[in-house]
Every structure is written in C-alpha cells, then in structure tokens.
Amino acid sequence: MSDQSETTNPLDPFESMNTLWETNLKNLKSMRDTSLESWSKMMIDMVNSDEYSQATGQWLDTYLTMSQPMKRIIDMTMTQVLTGLNMPMRSDVTSLAERLTNIEMRMDDQDAKLDDILHTMQTLSASNHPADVSTVTPTHPNNGSHATGEIHAAKMKGKNTGVSSTSKTDAVQHKAKGEH
C-alpha cells in the first residue's frame, strides 16, 4: 500500500482512477471467491447429508414409479404395431446382436487357437530344420494343413488353449482346493 502511494501522482486524476478501479476489481474477485468457497462447503455438506440422500432417493423412486405405467403402455403399443406390420421388435434385434457377439467370441477363440498352432509349427520347424524356417508353412500348403491337424491334436492333449475351456479348468481346480 505504501509503495503504491509513493508511485502515484496526486496531480493525475486518471491514474488515481486506475488504482481505484484495480483495487475494486481485486476486492470484488476476492469477495466472489470467498463466497463461492463458503457456498461450496455448504453444498458439499448438504449433498453428504442423510436428508439429501433420502430426498433424492424418494424423488427418484416417485419419478420411476410414475413413469412406469406410461412406458408399459408405449411398449405394448409398439409391440402390437410392429407385430401387425410384420417387423422385428427391439427384443428381436437385441437377441440378434447378442448372438453376433457370441459368434465373435467363438471366432476370436478360433483365431487364437490358429495363432497357437502356427506358433507351434514354426517352433517345431525351427527345431527340426534350423536353416529352413522361412520356407515351412507358406510354400507347402497341403503339407502344412496336414501337419496342422497333427500338431493341433498333440497340442490339445498337452495344453488347453481356449479361454472358455481354461475358465472351466480353473474353476474345477479352485473347487478341488476348496474341498480339501
């Protein structure tokens, strides 16, 4: 404050006006921040109170209860209209989507198994013919597919590769542990 009065020219009214404006602005901002802070604390206390939880819960419950009959009527009407027009309903589309996801999962498992087979084949080829690794699978597709079957069978005996199968195995092991 003392620094400010030293640099202010008392004969310059505009400079005094600027200082006043600046001070007022700072004060206003500080007032705003202080009031927001206290308001914020108050609101946080409020939303963390049991009364607020109760009021919100009851309001939501009332809203959902009131909207249910209307929703049921709309759903029934839509079902009748779509059936009349011989068009699929929402449930038909969603069940189709669920089936697609199941197919996707199976394909993903097949993909992973194929990757495993390819990897095993490459490892076996590398160990049998260390100098001839790059020529194994792509150049002899018939031999390759034959070998795939053998390796796959051997692999399935030795190791379980699928996700769903792994889950089952783990579940059994876990159960067995629990029993003992």
Place this chain on the structure above:
Amino acid sequence: MVSSQVPLTPEELQSELQQIEVNSRTLLRVTTSRALVAQTPKEAIWTLNKAKLYRYIPVVPAEQRHKVPLLLVFALMNKPYILDLRPGNSFIEYMVKQGYDVYLLDWGVPGLEDKDLNFDNYVLDYLTRVIRKVKAVSGSKEFSMLGWCIGAILTTIYAALRPDDGLKNLLLLTAPLDFTDKKAGGFVRWVNDKSFDPGKIVSAFGNVPGEMIDYGAKALKPVENYIGSYLTLWDNLDNPRIVESWHAMNTWVTDLIPMAGATYLQLIKELYQENRLIQGKMVIRGERVDLSRIHANLLNVIALADHISPPCQSESIMTKVSSQDQLLLKVKGGHIGMMAGSGALKFTWPHIDSWLAERSE
C-alpha cells in the same frame, strides 16, 4: 478477462474492445466445440462387440523397451482417452516415451443389446481375451495391468480369479473396493438409502443413462462443477495454456456414455450396498473372488482429495492380498486430477514409471 486498467484514450478503448472480442470468440469456441484428443499414434489390434484393444506405436527402439507389456483398463462409464488427453498432457504418450509397450482397452459405448452385460462378462469374456491378445502380440508371457476406478475393480477381480495367468504387476488407481464405511462419500450414502432402488432404474432405462451418472458425479461437488469450472475459464481466457487444457478436459467430461444395466445393478447391490468384494463373498460365474489369491506386485495409488472414491475405499486391499511386493502411494489431487491435472506429469506419472520400470524387465 476484465482489464485492470480503465481505457483512457480511443486507442486503448479500441484495444480493449478487440481483447473482449477475442475472449468472447475463445469462450464460444471452447464451450461449443470438441478439442482434439487422443492424439498418440495407435492401431486397433482386437475388437469384440463394442470393445476395442489399441496398441500404441512404440517410439523407443525394441532393444531399449521394457520387456513386460502394459495394459490399461479404464472405467466403464467414461471414455478412456482421459489417459491420452492431449499431446504434452497424456499419460499414454509419457509411458510410450519411457519405453513401455502400451495397450489400451476401450470398452466402447454399450447399446441396449448390452444391457445384460455384467462384471462376469467384462472380466471372463472380454478381459481374458484381451490379455490373451496382448500376450500374443507382445510375445511376452507376463504383463502389467493398470486399472483406474471401475477399471480397478475389474482388474482386481481378474487378478484374484486368474492369479497364475502371467500378471506380474497390478496397478490400481483410485480403486473403489471397500464400502465398509457407509458414511464415506456421497455415492455410498445415496445408494444406501432405503428408498434407493437400482433395480427400478435399470428396469426403466435398460442401461443407466450417461447423463444420470454424470449428474451423480457432479452433484458431489455442485458449486465447483457447475460454476467454479466456468469461472476458472473466464478468469483465464487470455491464457492459451489454461484455455486449451480446460477445452480438452471439458470435451472429456461432456463425452458421456451409458453403463450396462446389469453391471450397474451388480456394482450398486453387490459392492456399494453389500460390500461383497472386500469380504471375499463376491462370486463371478460360479467362482468366488478371493483377494488373497492375488500375488502380483501391487502398486495402489490413491488421491487424497478424491470425493468419488474416498481413500478409505482403496486402502484396505493392501492387507487382503498375498503380494510380497506392494506399495501404497498417496498423491495430492482428486479422482481425475491426480492423473490428468497439472501435477500428474511432475509427480504421479514419474512415480508410476519408476515403480513399474524396475519390475518390467
């Protein structure tokens, strides 16, 4: 925003008016448009239903990279690009530069056909396949997994159900796992009120609308979220660094996605209300989730000012797991600010990196 000087000359007045015009344009732009987010180069390597697995293009030569890949699993009710918000403020970009082989699981936006998806599906149908893919692509039998918020619940469940699947390092960020204290935080109080029925919400909407979840999160700190955030922008309209940061964060905050109804029901009933996970009573597709089976190295990061997952919900897992190597890291900041705020680059990310680097060889 407002000049601290009274314009005295016509030139000063004109300059002041120009500044007001520029600031008004900035305000309009950042409140009505979407920022460019998720800029770190990546490729999608796997998809299932709406979920996608991304691998980030490494920038460090293979011989200098860490051997153990890192899989990031974010929450279900927000987009995962908060981990890659914008260049210079991106956890993913940072970790890629530190030499990690980084993978991100994006759960996607559930449609009405996904309303029956629950934790069982997300963990055993999706996460197991994602991990299989990560291992196949990286060629590593071991992997690290970072879960944030509900992503941390999913990764914890996975770690307990498949402890011998190669999980070497488990990183949990603001993990809501223990709901013993029914007075800790607004969410726990709200959903434990006897008039609150999650089943009714699910039967009315199918999936829980993003707007409803967003309201719940914002209502925990209403003044900060509905007023304070905009005042911060107003005060800093002439500061491009703060404006662009605000724009990116606002883009993420307003990018809402619904939550699958069955998952919401399971989250509220089995976790928030019955607290089954920490008590070892949660059952996923017939298997009990026993946290003592977790033996991976554990880094548990909690935010001291977290109002969404208060620290008491995250701390107790340290005593439940069998991990010999475990660390509880407490950082300043809130639920999101801890990882995406200005202090993240200086504190949180380097700490995560230094912990993980030692355990990724």
